[in-house]
Amino acid sequence: MNTQMLHHHRTSSAYSYFTAGCLTPEHPLTNKIRSEATILLISGGKKGEGGHIVISCEKTTAVTLEGPQIIFFPPNACFCIKSERPTEYLSCHFNIENPALAQIDLQQLHRQHTEIETSQFHPLPLRAPLIQFQQLLQHYLNDRHSTRHLHKLKTYELFFLLRHYYAADELARLLAPITGQNLTFKHFVLNHFTEYPSIEDFARMAHLNLDTFKRTFRKEFKQPVHRWLNERKKVNILHDLKYTQLPLQDIATRYRFSSLAYLSTFCKQHLGKSPSEIRKMS
Template sequence: METLLHPEEHQSCLNYCMRKDANIRLLHYPQGTHQIVDTSNPIIIAMLEGEVLVTSDNYKEIHHTAGHISLQMHNSSSYIHVLKASTFISFHSPHDISLCDRFSLQQLPQHIPATFKYQFTLLPIRPRVQEYLDYLRHCLEDGLGCIHFHELKMQELFLLMRAYYTKEELATFFYPLIGKNRGFKDFVYEHYLHVNNLSEFAALANTSIDTFKRRFKEAFGEPAYKWMIQRKAEHVYRDLILTTKTIGEIAEEYRFSSIPYLTTFCKQHLGKTPQQLRNEAEKTREALLH
């Protein structure tokens, strides 16, 4: 680690960001822990060291090892189980991802292989990208938290991806973000946790329920109600097993009118009551520690 000169000037600057607010974050997690992934924006995770199992929405326990990059969708229910002590750099993109001025994500759909089916694609870290990540890691360890530096390094990552990955690789990696319905998909991911039913969702989209259902099926390939229930169940399950929120707080956060309604929902969609799910997860963690 090299000493960052004039740290007081950097840290007092309005353009300095703390780690929890930074667009680029260097994170270390010990073996055996479970961690919730911040998906308030779309996030790219580059694994530098270690080994984890990633659960993201309906993709369960995907094996993610050092030397690979993953993509997490905005507002997805994502968390990791750390199999080996891990270090990674996360890139949180608050704006549209642009690979370069001459090539956008919306030009990628034509490069999706005909038989491709998305299954949480991982990209290998290429040598030049590894060199970039090593340099970035050193700067983050030194405490370089300038917003402008982070924005430049974010742009550099996308330029390197454009330069060192085929269009087919990029199309399969960014698959959840591309396609003719992207604007509608972005709208859904932005708001689905904050509506109670399809009527509210359709009204928010300024369209009829039938039109909303049709557009949803075209964009996501399944009925809107089924998709929303699955996402809500995944978020509830994650918070039950990985947070200290009370069951009442979880019921309120996910817009259940009472704890009994949450209990009925959990029994129907997760197979057990909230307390049973929480107790089961605690026993599993204790067994892993011993």
Template sequence: MSDQRWTKFTDCSSCKSCQMNVFKYRAYPRGMLIPQARCMQNTIYFLISGKVKVNSEEHPNTIFCSGEFILQPIGSRVEFQIIESCECILYLFERPLNICEDRFHNGEVLAANSYIQPVIMHVCAPLVLFLESMKRYLEDDMLCATFLQAKRSELVYILNCYYPLKELASFYAPIYRYSKSFEYFVMQNYLKVKDVESFAQLGGYSVPTFRRIFKETFGEPAYQWMIKKKCQDIHNDLTTTTQSISEICYKYGFESLANFSHFCRTNFGKSPRLIRNEMIENL
């Protein structure tokens, strides 16, 4: 049977409901090193093909292979070394989705009391079908928020129905432990605030206390860290997404394109348009 290819007739990239950070498809060549970086959201890595060496606190010098998946909690630092060329699907989320009250509560209790150890899960047959379809959808830019939310629910149902609760609790344990920390609060909310004062208020801290705890946790002043993160996120959006420059401008709270352009020239030495054009030329 020939591989019949279908044509997608809609373009959702300019829709307000389009989002690009729930599922991602990635392919990497053999020998590539993805340097250590902090996870900005809880992330499950489903390895469709290939072999990868992971180095993180949760998975120190661990090799996982095609047909396996791992979890890295928000704020964790992880490095990947591609041993064999690989393809993977990433699922990003803030906390596990609750689709069954009793099972969710029992899972939380088990996870809270679980000894945290490296957990590598194996992809079951229904999950294989799900990942194959997600790969195709992502290649076709099926990025509608409503559609991806439905696929998110489907994924959670598959995990809940085809994996034992005790195994899932061990898998999610790093999230439940980490979610009570100051670092988790920062990573979950830094995009929602404009300055240190509002950040402190959101967490119920006095500004001096917030500044002190922040520097003890992250090793640098809160304001400097927030500017650095803003630069990283903006540069990432300009070079790895199809969001328009206007969308990126207003996403990060700039009042005008002129202010956004000034920010980019000050921090990157280039206008946002030039950064975007250089990315396209290097493709």
């Protein structure tokens, strides 16, 4: 790997923070295309009941879960989580270069469990130590006892608990989207793919020639870069149309369409309907 790209990637800030809230039928949790990765700890209802949770994540068919769950989403992922009854959650948002994550060997997980589909999300049951972790930290946050130092310590504790209370194959499933052989390259792509208008620009920022960039990309993501980026664009546009109130012109600008007409053509070709029709159906 080119050392310039290595330096560019590792100098990104290694921060983290937690938020807490309650899912209700009227108020689902939708991601705002964060640049951070997200780990969600979802309990049952406020009385400890297991809630029915429906998770929609990008191209994956919606999944219905019951009972306490832990779910991981990589940077810039789109998701929507709905609950049939009040269900508390705790979310940890972190840069995937955060040193707390180094407690888990992502390359070894990938080598030992190459059969796991890395483009899917794989929820796991939330075990007792994680439930206690969630409840205590929610108390701190609700009482407004929140400092940067607390968030840092709790991030290290979260990954400590994951490492010691889940088997390697479970962690390989949970963290599948960020495991791989060339983690520097893969994490660079996941962190920055929304920033560059073309594959050539992307390769240039990675300090790789175009052929090397394409070859490395295919090896890590198992498909050509242009197909992967186009799929991401489709997913993100659909998310913005369904789960945000962004004006159509702003969406066109965000995804570098020169006019609403080009956005409409893209949506009809790849999503089957015009932007207005998609938004109306949502």
